[in-house]
Amino acid sequence: MRILCLLILILLAPVFTLAQSEQFEMVKVAEDVYAAIRKEPPGLTVNGNSVFIINDRDVIVVDTTLTPGTAKEELAALRRLTNKPVTYVINTHWHDDHIMGNQVYRDAFPHAEFIAHVKTREYLPTTGLANRKQAMAPDGYPAFINFLRSLLERNKKQSGEPLSAEERSTYASDLEIAESYMAENPGVEIVLPTITLDDRLTLYRGERTIDIRYLGRGHTSGDIVVYLQKEGVVITGDLVILPVPYVGDPQSHPGDWSATLQRLIALHASVIIPGHGPVLRDDSYLQLMSRLFASIREQVEAAVRRGETLEQTRKSVKLDEFRKTFVGESPVRRAIFANYVIGPAVAAAFHDASCKADC
Ligand SMILES: [Zn+2]
Structure with a gap:
């Protein structure tokens, strides 16, 4: 659990590179707009x-993956589409x-500018640096790697039951990702944003308008979205x-x-x-996520009004119906839902609901 907590501080997500085919698919979502979807x-x-x-005349990149190795693979795929800088x-x-x-992009394009929310610029050299050091410490990724190796070697869960095929392939992928993180990232120089926004920044490129917006807090306090209105993306x-x-x-x-998700839905993007x-083609999954978080907020605020502690709130919040919808029959998704939704979401919502000032 401590390992998972550490990892969630640092990413909440990754890929391996060598000895594998590319672990992404280039999906054309509009004319001259391509998404590298991780596999x-x-x-x-x-x-x-x-x-x-x-x-x-140029290319704008949104997000650059977990490791320089995977970024290089994606840059090579971009180069097969265009040689524009x-x-x-x-x-x-x-x-x-x-x-x-x-x-990787800074080295290949020394004049490139890096855009992010002002909170990202604040976070990366402070809390982000401390969390990354923790993730690279022996009880972070290295312990996670040992844990996954032993699971795969024993081919058994902690309960003693054998791993399912889904569990084996997921943990094997997790292991490759974690190993590539430790092999590559200790030497990475963090490239900070050179341009920040609080609320909105618009770029104009020929006929194209690239609208970068902050719609409110959610996954972090610095989430921005990139909206191409004309393309509906x-x-x-x-x-x-x-x-x-x-x-x-x-x-x-x-x-x-x-x-925040409702503001995103109100953009009415088709992609x-x-x-x-x-890639999603309608907003049904966003509505489902929105209902999940509205329910968590409602239940946690009610618990705080009743004067419950965090431990009591963890027991009183019921998310069984949502768990069924998100998880289905998959034990892997069940573990993700437990570790990355129920535990941290109730705690974070409790913190915000209990917070009186400067939250
Ligand atoms: Zn992520």
């Missing part, structure tokens, strides 16, 4: 989607699975994650997340590119 199974650790917006890299938020490839970062949202305590704000998972 690793949803697990305890993951890599993030990226998007390439090819304009008349990357001029802007937008980071939707500060987690490692969205920023650790920044260095929105790039959401981790405000939207499939098949189960990842919530961090204390970094996420589940109490605000539902309203929604999530931070993790496949």
